[in-house]
Amino acid sequence: MSVYRAIRPLVFQLPPETAHNIAAGIADRFSGPIRYLAGDGLRSYYDSRLETDICGITVTNPVGLAAGFDKGGRAADVLHVVGFGYTEVGTVTGQQQDGNPRPRIFRYPRDHALINRMGFNSEGSERVALRLKGKSPRIPVGINIGKTKDVPLDRAVEDYLFSLDNLFPFASYIVVNVSSPNTPGLRTLQEGDRLYPLLSNLKRRSAELADEHKKDHIPPMFVKISPDLADEDTDEVIQVVKQTRVDGIIATNTTVDTSVLDANETGGISGRPLTEKARQAVKHIYRKTNGEMPIIGVGGIMDADDAYNMIRAGASVIQLGTGLVYGGWGLVDEIKRGLIRRMERDGVPTIKDLVGVDIK
Ligand SMILES: Cc1cc2nc3c(=O)[nH]c(=O)nc-3n(C[C@H](O)[C@H](O)[C@H](O)COP(=O)(O)O)c2cc1C
Numbered sequence: 001m002s003v004y005r006a007i008r009p010l011v012f013q014l015p016p017e018t019a020h021n022i023a024a025g026i027a028d029r030f031s032g033p034i035r036y037l038a039g040d041g042l043r044s045y046y047d048s049r050l051e052t053d054i055c056g057i058t059v060t061n062p063v064g065l066a067a068g069f070d071k072g073g074r075a076a077d078v079l080h081v082v083g084f085g086y087t088e089v090g091t092v093t094g095q096q097q098d099g100n101p102r103p104r105i106f107r108y109p110r111d112h113a114l115i116n117r118m119g120f121n122s123e124g125s126e127r128v129a130l131r132l133k134g135k136s137p138r139i140p141v142g143i144n145i146g147k148t149k150d151v152p153l154d155r156a157v158e159d160y161l162f163s164l165d166n167l168f169p170f171a172s173y174i175v176v177n178v179s180s181p182n183t184p185g186l187r188t189l190q191e192g193d194r195l196y197p198l199l200s201n202l203k204r205r206s207a208e209l210a211d212e213h214k215k216d217h218i219p220p221m222f223v224k225i226s227p228d229l230a231d232e233d234t235d236e237v238i239q240v241v242k243q244t245r246v247d248g249i250i251a252t253n254t255t256v257d258t259s260v261l262d263a264n265e266t267g268g269i270s271g272r273p274l275t276e277k278a279r280q281a282v283k284h285i286y287r288k289t290n291g292e293m294p295i296i297g298v299g300g301i302m303d304a305d306d307a308y309n310m311i312r313a314g315a316s317v318i319q320l321g322t323g324l325v326y327g328g329w330g331l332v333d334e335i336k337r338g339l340i341r342r343m344e345r346d347g348v349p350t351i352k353d354l355v356g357v358d359i360k
Helices: 001-013 018-027 031-037 127-135 152-168 188-189 192-212 232-243 273-290 303-314 322-327 330-346
Strands: 052-054 057-060 061-064 086-093 105-108 113-116 143-146 172-178 221-225 248-251 268-271 295-298 317-320
Touching: 001 322, 001 330, 018 105, 031 268, 052 172, 052 188, 057 248, 061 188, 061 330, 086 127, 086 172, 086 322, 105 152, 113 273, 127 152, 143 152, 152 172, 152 192, 188 192, 192 221, 232 248, 232 273, 232 330, 248 273, 268 322, 273 295, 273 303, 303 317, 303 330, 317 322, 317 330, 322 330
Parallel strands: 061 086, 061 317, 086 143, 143 172, 172 221, 221 248, 248 295, 295 317
Antiparallel strands: 052 057, 105 113, 113 268
16 A cells, blocks of 8 residues: 555545645745655656657656646646656636635545635736746646636636736646636636637737747647537537647546536536546547547546546546545556556557547
């Protein structure tokens, strides 16, 4: 049994957000010693067959950290130590905001699930940019941006642009989050007539910023979608993504479909009850785009089988969120090892060869 699984009953005595904040605080303040003691990540599991890339970003393995677990970038320069191939900071909103009142994260241990209604608690894009300036991450860092609650939907574009301006220098890729269920109206930005102006403006500004910052390439941009979209609505998103030349899709955010979990709290459901829904969303996008649209797969990946199946469904790389709460940091290497074992069993030479095999 891993250390984390042994101490999990103790961790679960704490409210989820407190447990999380303690871990993030340690990562932030002691990143130097952590990197030193852990051999700067060199002791985490490595196998060249797991190396891959997504939209030109090279990663040593396809396992990343999902948004929401390092909202302020506090752990950005230690996450390689536990073996992640990349990480995603955010969601960051344009302006600082507190989010919803606590408690706002709830564990459902029997179902290996969480419900959260954080409501984008964020230090704001300027503060997070300042922090990231002082970090030196060893793995690619995505920046996930979302709308400040007080900004009306009609002014959403400006708010996203403000975040993009502030955070652009630190982004290996950018995520436009239009799918969190806890900011009123946010998910209507997934509708074509709202999504088009948002994405086209962000894309244009990204190109300008790449020039200004003398980057030799424009960081790829992804849009993150909800698992609760009907297929036709997902198709509309795909259409707009193509029209605006956005590079790919992250599928999926949490679900508000209460049929997947018998629960007494409101908010987004993640973890085991989401596994199947998220995988179906990835499959749908992969099939609809003939495998030509890069997909980051996230939602209910709790073990190596889930990770394997998500990649087989069409995800080029994957992300872990709730799985870490139940499995601990050891889950990252456990999944990497498990992927290799399954690839050997099935005669798959590299992880790239696995992408979408269930659809082909
Ligand atoms: C506590 C919590 C906070 C989250 N915050 C964000 C967020 O700020 N932005 C975002 O795009 N997704 C956020 N998510 C969604 C996750 O990134 C992920 O899409 C979702 O939880 C499904 O993956 P999982 O089942 O592996 O957790 C959050 C999820 C949880 C559980």
